[in-house]
Amino acid sequence: MEVTLLNINSLGYCLRQSIVSIYRNFWLVLVTAGIIAVSLSVFGGLLLIAVNTGQIIRNVESNVEIAIFLYDEANAEEIQFKLDNLVGVRNSTFVPKEQGLEEFRKSMNMAIPLDGLSGKNNPLPDLFRVKAVRAEIVPELAREIQEFPGVEYVEYGEKVIDILNRVTGWLNTVFLVISSLLALGAIFLIMTTIRISVLSRQEEIGIMKYLGASNSFIRFPFILEGMVIGWLGTLSAALVLGVVYYRLVVLLKQEALAFFVQPVTDMEILLPLLIGLLVIGTLLGGLGSMVSIHRHLKV
Amino acid sequence: MEVTLLNINSLGYCLRQSIVSIYRNFWLVLVTAGIIAVSLSVFGGLLLIAVNTGQIIRNVESNVEIAIFLYDEANAEEIQFKLDNLVGVRNSTFVPKEQGLEEFRKSMNMAIPLDGLSGKNNPLPDLFRVKAVRAEIVPELAREIQEFPGVEYVEYGEKVIDILNRVTGWLNTVFLVISSLLALGAIFLIMTTIRISVLSRQEEIGIMKYLGASNSFIRFPFILEGMVIGWLGTLSAALVLGVVYYRLVVLLKQEALAFFVQPVTDMEILLPLLIGLLVIGTLLGGLGSMVSIHRHLKV
């Protein structure tokens, strides 16, 4: 009497069984999916915040300017050309000394008479304002430009750049720590939930073993079930996140704030996030089930 | 044969029973406490972030300055006196026109000769720099100072203040939304966990009812157990948060950033947070148990 441990009949049976099981354990399935949904919503929400914070910082960074003060005898056009061809420069503007004086006057107060300083008496130099593509390269860029002939002095918000870089680094660390903790927490939660749900069927698993069921035969429906649960949970999480995020985006767009805080709406960034969540959820459900029933599979 | 539904013997029994039950269900107790710990850690972590963000913003806000430009003939001392007695002013500094020129020269570039503008030729006015206790009152303050005799013009970072106020409002909303969601999620998780743990004893509860046990008699050990579990979970959460936060504080203190991002270490703020968490956790555990067994208590 030769017996195989798993054949095509068994596979069909397992598949049917998963469906019946989800149907009969409806409530438990719902709760488990709910817990996964909550965990992943929080986690996904954090990711969205991180993505947006990154965007804001990049926004601020890209507004950092390098001011290039020229000698009176400098060739502005040549420098302009050189700047335009310099890697890392986003754009550059020439500010003649007259404009500089005007800006100064404005910044002080219109009512103050500076007429005596116009024309020949203007003590200010011509200058270029340059924006870099990223904040990190500003110091490097400044050093290079300093070497250009005709450039007297290069200045940039050293302090601001410094602070920005530190803040970015700090935020990255914080986000990494928080999201690792959250991820660990979510995994722990999901595993525990599945484990408890398996625990409630411990007896059943035992009986199956007594009837000669192999581990894969017992495991398979559980894993399928876990994957469906994980997938359901993630889908709900994605839905919740999507709706909340969409509302926030609309809200922000209406606010004058929109310019300052531009929410990421790029599908190129958001779609992988969504798909990633779905994959993670499904895997978590499946793997969670697998690990959880492992301890109950001893003969 | 008169029977009372709950007497002193029963109370003693319930108390003993809770302890025995925690001991025998060690694993389940641990998992439940763990889930509460994770939920509350995340929630508490968010609160800490909120508290600190608030502090940073207040920090930035308190550095917003009002510049007060004076007429040449103004009485600086009188204005100084008035400013010192104005509600909402944190401090004020007098900047004579010579110092203003010096600062301007520095901000442009030392190398630029502005010698011709010193003394009588100085086109700049004297001015006061005033810091407010809170950013919101700056516009109000500016309007008041404008009315002082001898004040030609008052200026402040209208844009910065505006942005700060908006950011603060926005962050408050975001934090409110996230923490409400998190709180809901945490409550859901804890309730579910306790419910599942009760579910696994559904049979036992049924048998107790068959033996004539009253609802309070059955409920009491569960609620006590739930409270202990909630309390254990919260304590762990507090411990984890405490250690992580302490490490972060130490790290930040070492960094030069410390000035920019000063973590809140005030026990007056942190202690109520901790106690609040403990109370919430204990109540959650107890109430969670109560609600969860409710559905199993039908005769």
Next chain:
Amino acid sequence: MIEFRNVTKSYNNSNHPAVANVSLRVERGEFIFLVGPSGAGKSTIMKLLFREIMPTTGQLFFIKRNIINFTERDILKYRRLIGMVFQDFRLLKQKNVYENVAFALEVLGQSPRKIRQKVPVALEKVGLTGKEKAFPSELSGGEAQRVGIARAIVKDPLIILADEPTGNVDRDNSKQIMKLFESINENGTTVIVATHAWDLVDRMQKRVIALKKGRIIRDEQYGGYATEY
């Protein structure tokens, strides 16, 4: 003391009733055997009496009061008067033998001193001295059944309802358990036993109520398991 009036019980997903139009009077102090083939409705009658389930139609009285209208509080008080032996034992898995038996007294709010006195006596009566510390999962079938019996008798109930109390117990133990019920009955307790132990039923010559497909087909004052009319 107990009266069934045209009681019918149909379970939801079943086409014919488990108990059909049963009328029955039980006086205080009676000893009754409930017999009949598997699925005849013996356990259903026990559950109706215990108010674990409600009749679909009909009335059910306990000392002139209709059990059906009992409030939750009434039910609890009523159950405390009854010592029930369940066919599927229903021991508290988390409690050991001693605690399971003691629980019946804790529920009544009896003092720890009284409990410490009574429990060992009950365990002795069913022959389980020495098994106090064992948990239900560590008992043999017959031992578990006897814990259920000890739990029912320990509280000196007004009525004992025993559903198949000797199904997992050997011949000698069965005889002893029946003797135990008999002596408790002699002290005034009403005893109703559902059983397949035909030899004991035959030997004891008590009132026998025979069921078949939910109907009473025989009710003899001094009968056997399968007495012919």
Next chain:
Amino acid sequence: MIEFRNVTKSYNNSNHPAVANVSLRVERGEFIFLVGPSGAGKSTIMKLLFREIMPTTGQLFFIKRNIINFTERDILKYRRLIGMVFQDFRLLKQKNVYENVAFALEVLGQSPRKIRQKVPVALEKVGLTGKEKAFPSELSGGEAQRVGIARAIVKDPLIILADEPTGNVDRDNSKQIMKLFESINENGTTVIVATHAWDLVDRMQKRVIALKKGRIIRDEQYGGYATEY
């Protein structure tokens, strides 16, 4: 086919062994009754045979192979040869009667067509036709027990181990079940039944092994429940 060599089984929290130094040979095609008082060790011997538990000391052979050294895969294959009736039924709560019986065949990887043929036959043999859709919680004690029996016989096992298969079943049903085992035995299946049904043991005159406190006190080729030497 089966041999116990000085098998002793002591449970952890028990001072005397449940099975003590038992030696025993069972040939292919035998029909054996295991009798003895409650707690004598009958179920323990069944569990040892089924390799649900391991002996504390001693050897246990199945067709010359030592069961104790079985790998997990061996155990599964071994169990598929055995039809076990558990004293506590062990039905799958989440499956209905039909599915519970079918499960024994699903495990063997039999085709849906074959399963649809065999399950109704087995249910008919134990008298449960019409109860296919009921879940274990909706069965009477005897019905649940018979589902367990149907599950054991449906797969045409090499050995049937039945622990107290008639404890909750009435007299007629008990006789019928024993007849069922007898006819299966006549087709070559080895049958071992632990039971308290003394009348059936007496009537059938098969090999009887009597246990007391874990020791074999009698092993007769054609014996009764309590034959004196």
